[in-house]
Amino acid sequence: MSEYLYNNYTSTTQRDEDSPSTIVDELRECEYDKLGRLTETNISDNVSNSISNTVYTYDKVGNRVKEVKDGKTTFYYIILDGKRYLNVNIEKFLSDLEDEMNNY
Numbered sequence: 236m237s238e239y240l241y242n243n244y245t246s247t248t249q250r251d252e253d254s255p256s257t258i259v260d261e262l263r264e265c266e267y268d269k270l271g272r273l274t275e276t277n278i279s280d281n282v283s284n285s286i287s288n289t290v291y292t293y294d295k296v297g298n299r300v301k302e303v304k305d306g307k308t309t310f311y312y313i314i315l316d317g318k319r320y321l322n323v324n325i326e327k328f329l330s331d332l333e334d335e336m337n338n339y
Contacts, residue, residue: 261278264278273291274290275289275291289304290303
């Protein structure tokens with residue numbers, strides 16, 4: 236059985252409640268700002284014993300402009316004309332750039 240708990244836009248968690256001694260595989264906590272926009276996620280993975288944190292930043296009109304995962308900027312969102320945006324995967328861009336430089 237899965238149970239979802241919501242806390243006034245401040246957090247959302249999921250946990251399994253099969254028995255009191257059950258260890259949850261994954262716990263997700265999400266934080267939202269006053270406008271209901273996702274600002275942060277924390278994922279605790281009890282299988283791999285890891286924790287992941289992602290922080291989202293927005294511009295003045297509410298467009299998501301940046302994503303930072305575990306302290307590293309992973310995406311920039313560039314607004315092109317007010318209607319469309321370009322999603323730039325920083326890690327892939329840097330990896331492709333390194334490959335190109337190694338080919339010279």
